[in-house]
Amino acid sequence: MSLSVRQRRILADMGIPVWRSRVAAAPAIEVPPGEPLAPAAKVPSGAADAGGGAQDAAVVTLDWEALQARVSGCQACAELARERTQTVFGVGDPRARWLFIGEAPGAEEDRRGEPFVGRAGQLLDNMLRALGLDRGHDVFIANVLKCRPPGNRDPKPEEAAACRAYLDRQIALIQPQVIVALGRIAAQSLLASEEPLGRLRGAQHRYQGVPLVVTYHPAYLLRKPGDKGKAWQDLQRARAFLE
Ligand code: URA
Secondary structure, three states: OOOOHHHHHHHHHOOOOHHHHHHHHOOOOOOOOOOOOOOOOOOOOOOOOOOOHHHOHHHHHOOHHHHHHHHHOOOOOHHHHHHOOOOOOOEEOOOOOEEEEEOOOOHHHHHHOOOOOOHHHHHHHHHHHHOOOEOOEOEEEEEOOOOOOHHHOOOOHHHHHHHHHHHHHHHHHHOOOEEEEEOHHHHHHHHOOOOOHHHHOOOOEEEOOEEEEEEOOHHHHHHOHHHHHHHHHHHHHHHOOOO
């Protein structure tokens, strides 16, 4: 990839040495055809209440608007439904080639109804800009959970499972060419794995048949800026999947 002056400046601002861009010249990663899909998340019995929500089989038939409406009224996880200001459906281009998936909305996202709007979101926006993208074009950003876990606790597995059909329907409608899982929790949840992030990064994965690349969560990169270069490499690997 040849970088524009603007992209070089953004990379430098992110603390990514510009000479790393030669990683972009690496050959595209081959994913063997017919590689098995990630196992479907199981919904533990009794995990969520009988509020319909994502476990309703009809979710797979919903169009984009109907799905948004269904998500906004979801009562599947009683505590999350009670505590949230609003659901956070996701933001971006419903026909995007890139789908970024984070963990769950935080306080600011819960207030504004949009994912990744805090400091971590600013870094994510910078990463997108470095790729020549922005959240309005060719990118959709979502989370494993559509509701904020109170006190910013980690999502519970049963909450992620209860929310999964919404995300799966989003993926089916968007038909992205690559999914980027942001951080350990998103990666482990999507891949139904307990492997540490270090093992999941760099390995080849698919989710719903779509190539999935695991990288660091932007909030982690704010704490450990020295790993931004590795995140940039992950994004280059993701880019190699685009047609
Ligand atoms: N962290 C996430 O994983 N998602 C958000 O939307 C915000 C912060």
